[in-house]
Amino acid sequence: MAAVIVQGLGKAFGRKTVLKDVGLDLARGEFFALLGPSGTGKTTLLRILAGLERPDTGTVLAPRRRTTVYQEPRLVQARRVLANVTLGLPRSAREAGLAALAEVGLDGYGDAWPATLSGGEAQRVALARALVREPELLLLDEPFAALDALTRLQMQDLVAELCARHRPAVVLVTHDVDEAVRLADRVAVLREGELAVDRRIDLPHPRQRDDPAFLAHRALFLSHLGVHV
Ligand SMILES: Nc1ncnc2c1ncn2[C@@H]1O[C@H](COP(=O)(O)OP(=O)(O)O)[C@@H](O)[C@H]1O
Ligand SMILES: [Mg+2]
Secondary structure (H helix, E strand, C coil): CCEEEEEEEEEEEEEEEEEEEEEEEECCCCCCEEEEECCCCCHHHHHCCCCCCCCCCCCCCCCCCCECCCCCCCCCCCCCCHHHHCCCCHHHHHHHHHHHHHHHCCCCCCCCCCHHHCCHHHHHHHHHHHHHCCCCEEEEECCCCCHHHHHHHHHHHHHHHHHHCCCCEEEEECCCHHHHHHHHHEEEEECCCEEEEEECCCCCCCCCCCCCHHHHHHHHHHCCCCCCC
């Protein structure tokens, strides 16, 4: 069954056309990664999928239960961690919030203040806040871009594990080709308002970066981004 169906999607800001003709079908539980140079409209596409922005043309079908994790954790500093996770939810969500914190490796952090967290921990809270809403569509807008290399790898593993367990459809926007090939079932490149390549990655997990098949996918996506290896 499809989780997302996008057809003929177009979006312009003033005279600037950002998305021309985007078509995208995502199955339930499918992990889709979107690559593209900055300014190509990746965030705009995510905002449309999130229902935060209206397309000018085309149709978008997306599940109602959807949530976004951004590059910055966007925590409310005046609220403790658990209150951030359950923000906007009824009191009865407390147990689910604690369970989500445990799932992201933050057991016992419910009473902590956001200001006391490391960048990686704060991003884990943002993941827990997404998870507790049990999204059918999880939108990730460069969620690891601000983290150091080691933390980024740990967060990638965590997201892979959480998505394998909860099976939302995922759209991950990233600049990092290795990250896309490591995590996704399918990787596409957004260029000049269209999905220029859209390829399935049929490699078993965990994926090895030195596997020739991994390297072949990597080289292909890099070449579509104008980098030749
Ligand atoms: N609300 C807006 N008003 C005007 N221009 C916008 C708006 N949102 C995005 N843009 C423009 O659309 C283009 C694509 O932006 P964005 O989707 O953020 O790209 P990306 O996420 O790929 O870097 C950029 O040129 C940006 O300046
Ligand atoms: Mg962006």
